[in-house]
Amino acid sequence: AQTVTQSQPEMSVQEAETVTLSCTYDTSENNYYLFWYKQPPSRQMILVIRQEAYKQQNATENRFSVNFQKAAKSFSLKISDSQLGDTAMYFCAFMKHAFGSQGNLIFGKGTKLSVKP
Amino acid sequence: DAGITQSPRYKITETGRQVTLMCHQTWSHSYMFWYRQDLGHGLRLIYYSAAADITDKGEVPDGYVVSRSKTENFPLTLESATRSQTSVYFCASGLTGELFFGEGSRLTVL
Numbered sequence: 001a002q003t004v005t006q007s008q009p010e011m012s013v014q015e016a017e018t019v020t021l022s023c024t025y026d027t028s029e030n031n032y033y034l035f036w037y038k039q040p041p042s043r044q045m046i047l048v049i050r051q052e053a054y055k056q057q058n059a060t061e062n063r064f065s066v067n068f069q070k071a072a073k074s075f076s077l078k079i080s081d082s083q084l085g086d087t088a089m090y091f092c093a094f095m096k097h098a099f100g101s102q103g104n105l106i107f108g109k110g111t112k113l114s115v116k117p
Numbered sequence: 118d119a120g121i122t123q124s125p126r127y128k129i130t131e132t133g134r135q136v137t138l139m140c141h142q143t144w145s146h147s148y149m150f151w152y153r154q155d156l157g158h159g160l161r162l163i164y165y166s167a168a169a170d171i172t173d174k175g176e177v178p179d180g181y182v183v184s185r186s187k188t189e190n191f192p193l194t195l196e197s198a199t200r201s202q203t204s205v206y207f208c209a210s211g212l213t214g215e216l217f218f219g220e221g222s223r224l225t226v227l
Contacts, residue, residue: 044218108159
């Protein structure tokens with residue numbers, strides 16, 4: 001069975017600074033996806049970034065980037081130039097890749113990020 | 118409107134009552150999922166469906182029933198609600214490699 005661990009229940013960062021959220025996972029699968037989701041107070045689950053395990057290049061989306069270390073089973077999220085709107089709960093998630101079907105997401109317990117002015 | 122919608126957004130009920138949470142998606146995704154979100158647990162899978170009339174249990178299925186007579190709808194029923202089922206419920210539908218979430222339904226069981 002796959003597990004996802006987020007070891008930082010809460011973090012804070014000053015506006016405009018950089019913060020890194022940690023995530024580790026455990027799996028025996030070779031093909032899978034990793035995700036970071038953002039959940040602001042509105043409760044909506046918003047996809048921040050996605051990484052396909054077979055791609056060695058780290059995914060980036062504007063101010064968001066990941067450090068994907070497949071051998072170490074580590075998938076951290078870096079937020080650059082933090083903005084007040086980044087304040088949210090962040091979830092790391094794992095999905096097994098299955099041809100012709102859609103996998104289930106397995107979530108970590110989340111990291112609550114507060115961006116301070 | 119295109120997307121995935123849940124109803125009701127908020128529901129208060131009493132122990133022992135039956136409650137149905139609705140989920141509707143307009144993308145014709147084959148796969149649909151129900152998760153519950155509780156403090157300290159993240160999101161956990163209750164049930165999922167690979168297609169109309171095909172459903173299967175997830176991590177925490179006890180006390181819940183699902184059906185999927187049409188591709189676009191995936192209702193979740195609590196046949197006899199308990200206080201432990203107080204939670205936020207999310208429906209999601211899938212395209213290969215990504216899930217899209219509804220806005221969530223907050224259920225309180227008194």
